[in-house]
Amino acid sequence: MKSKVWKTILASTLLLAGVQPAGAADPIKLGSFLAVTGPASFLGDPELKTLQMLVEEINAKGGVKGRKIELVHYDTGGKAQDAVGFVKRLIRNDQVDILVGGTTSGDTLAVIPEVEKAGIPLVSLAGAIEIVEPVKEWVFKTAHTDRMAAAKIFEDLRKLGLTKVALIGGDGGFDKSGHEQLLKLAPDYGISIIADESYGNKDTDMTAQLTKIRASDAQAVINFGFGQAPAIVTKNMKQLGIDLPLYQSHGVASKTFIELAGEAAEGVRLPAAALVVAEQLPDTDPQKPVLLDYKKRFEAKYGPVSTFGGHAYDGLMIVVAAIERAGGPDKAKVRDEIEKTHGFIGTAGVFNMGPEDHMGLNLDAFKMVEIRGGAWKIVN
Amino acid sequence: MPEQLLQFLATGVTVGSIYALVGLGFALIYNASDVVNFAQGEFVMLGAMTTVALLGAGLPLVLAAVVATLLTALVGLLLERFAIEPAAGASVVSTIIITIGAAIFLRGGVLLLWGKGFHALPPFTGDTPIRLGGATLLPQSLWVLGVTALLVALVHAFFNRTLLGKALLACSFNRNAAQLVGINVRVMLRLAYALSAALGALAGILVAPITFTSYEAGVMLGLKGFSAAIVGGIGNPMGAVAGGLLLGVLESLGAGLISSGYKDAIAFLFVLMVLFFEPTGLFGHKTAERV
Incomplete structure (x- = not known):
């Protein structure tokens, strides 16, 4: 018993001291905070399922740049106060590389100061225009605005x-x-x-x-x-x-x-x-194959698809593409690459982001x- | 304008009859034990949700409604047996708190079993609105009104005409004395919860085509029904109906004539005024403090 305790302490000390080699096989840590329960659960639930499904698929295919993705998730219950606490924990304790989340506008707006201070890319799945207007350095969003x-x-x-x-x-x-x-x-x-x-x-x-x-x-x-x-x-x-x-x-x-x-x-x-x-989109519509593909995969696993899960698909795929272009999960580089997202075909529409537009959707979406x-x- | 006023009244009666029907369910348990059962709204929800599930399983509407009512009655019985009865001898307030716990438990159970979605029941006799002067009313509202009237009469007769009903009332007046004259208080309480649950379930099934239902539907309906019951004088079935209709008409007149943003405030202000000037409700019994 006693030796077990000692081993644990030793192991954690080593871990804290960073003795573990930081090799290329280390997973990329993706932090998410979604309202999976509570009044916004019909939004958060398909979002989390989508993230889990995609991370599983990406990892099965060998990950991003040879590194697996590790999803660290907390359920905010739609409470902004809890969202702030979880985001602090994701940044400080879990030391995630990138954040995807904020099911509701309230959750997202509440965590923005924390995210900006820490300098970590955040892709929000919430609707309010205030999230990206005025533009905030580290904050992006994929959902349509009201x-x-x-x-x-x-x-x-x-x-x-x-x-x-x-x-x-x-x-x-x-x-x-x-x-x-x-x-x-x-x-x-x-x-x-x-x-x-x-x-x-x-x-x-x-x-x-x-x-x-x-x-x-x-x-x-x-x-x-x-x-x-x-x-x-x-x-x-x-x-x-x-x-x-x-x-x-x-x-x-x-x-x-x-x-x-x-x-x-x-x-x-x-x-x-x-x-x-x-199904009704003309075959020439570039979004059609993306939509049908996501729909098929989601429905095979969980049942009827919802547009809200689609926002999570867009968010994660934009992040993955940015990490690939950046060559790794370096926060500042990934941020720059997300901002350069151009012609990305997602479920919500075609994303063309820029320094002045951190959502990148137009009315055609x-x-x-x-x-x-x-x-x-x-x-x- | 008179045409509008007529519609506001029709709306008020529709909404009010829903409140009345839910409010009625509070009477049975209150009359048997002086306890306000805050799980009453959940009985309403349970009746509607079970019917939705049974319909989905292929049962015809009438059969689904009957089975759902019986199942909800069983839930009421089990609630009494396993949550209320072990706390026998506890104060009324403690028992009320137990019912709040039961309400949360039932909501959670339904959430796990049937999910978070909203569901509708088909209207019993079509969706074609009935014209009354310049106002329109849904046939389902007439169902709600009619069944409310019938249930009020039944509940009234039960308490005043049947031995069982009088025995139930005796339990609340004086539990020990009731026991002494040979009334089995335990059985009476189980009966009260089962009947009350059945009444709630019926209400839920009747209003579901108008209000829809979900695992949370009982919260609002229970609250409004409770307001109706206390305005009219809790324990008095006629009072619940009068209270419900008054509340419904006030809300709709408030929304129509003053501002839709203030309609709940107007209704609740009225409830407060009633409690302030007539603490036992408009039709409640004036009770002296028992020593």
Whole structure:
């Protein structure tokens, strides 16, 4: 017993002293902090599964530059405070080379000061535009922003010649941030917001708010939110006989929304990542093979794919490509190489980053889709 | 404007009847043991989620609903037997805390078993809205209203007309005296939890086509149902219905006429006012402190 203790102490001392040779076979350490449980778990869960699947595949093929990847992961539960603690631990104790994560904007924004101070590349999977605007030296992101979603919706409205719009949204972070972007962008597209209603995300009936919208002379309704509430809004509109075009956000781009809203979902439009309509893309679309390949691999292992897992795919593959170009996991070199990401075809779109753009996606990354016959159809 | 007002009222009644139906479930356990069962919302969720699962397994809706109600009743019974009964003699507050624990346990169990997704049940009689003047109502809302009325009558009759119901009430008035006159308090309590769970499950199945369901659905429904029950006077089935409808109409008028952002604040302010001026609820029994 006693000798065992001594051996442990000796071993750890050696380890601490760095006696272990730092050979080429050392794994590259990838740190991640995702909201696998908690309210954002439907985002974090597929993200972690994607990372695990990809790391396993990459390692089976011999790793990156002959070195295996070791994934060190902590579950933040969607709590920003915990995210900060875990990121400190990843940087100081686990001494990871690169960070991928921050499922939610709250988690990501909270850890940015720590990341910038430590000087370690971070690729976030969260939505808020504030993550990369203004540009931060070490921070990148792969998920679409809510501003892009708002712009895509307004673009479609302009095409249809509709200018008077009613907004209805929930009280969650995603809803409010989307709401803010809609208000901010509306003047640029010549759109006036003539009704602005809200609901609680756990409410069971929104007919009161929609009745007010019915009485206004709105030409279209935009409902920016996720979860079950947008499905209730959709059903309530049908119940009240409101025959206006209804736009939802990319937050409901999942099969569940169609199942919940049922027939009422017919004709609903929303900006969605190409992943949900991968099969419908023309064969000339460079994204198509990437999307179908990721979808096939994920579904073979875990079941239905989600766009959120796709953000993790993009994040990890951008990092892996950058490490390859940099010749190893040197933090500063990898950072420079991530920034030089150009023409990378991911699930969210084609990434063209630069010193002024740490996301690298443009509006084409979103497809405007309509629900027809219980399925997504690309609009023009 | 009158057309709008009519719709606000219709909305209020729809939402209110859901609260009322959930609130009703609190009465049984409260009447038997003075305990507010905070797992009542989870019974509601459990009924709906079990029905969804059974439907998925290929059972017809009616059969799935019946089996789900029975299964939830069994869960209620087991909860009483293995969580409440071992703590017999504990204070009411301790028992209430046990029910909060049970609620968390049930949520976790459902999460592990059926995942985090949202589910809908098909409406019983179609989705075509019914027009009432300028307002529209879903057929499912009528189902909720009708069954609520029926259950209120049944619960009322149970407590006032049947020996079993009176025995149950006796347990809460004075446990020792009830035991002395030959009432098996233990069996009565098990019965109360089983019936209460069944009532909750029924409520869950009825409202699921409107509100959808998920492992967390019981939290909000339980809270609103509890508010309805205390506004009306907890333990009084009629009170729960009146409280639920009042709350629903207030919320919808608040959202429609004042601001949708403040509708919950308006409803909860009303609950606070009621508790302030009528601590036993609008229709509660005025009880003197028992020594």
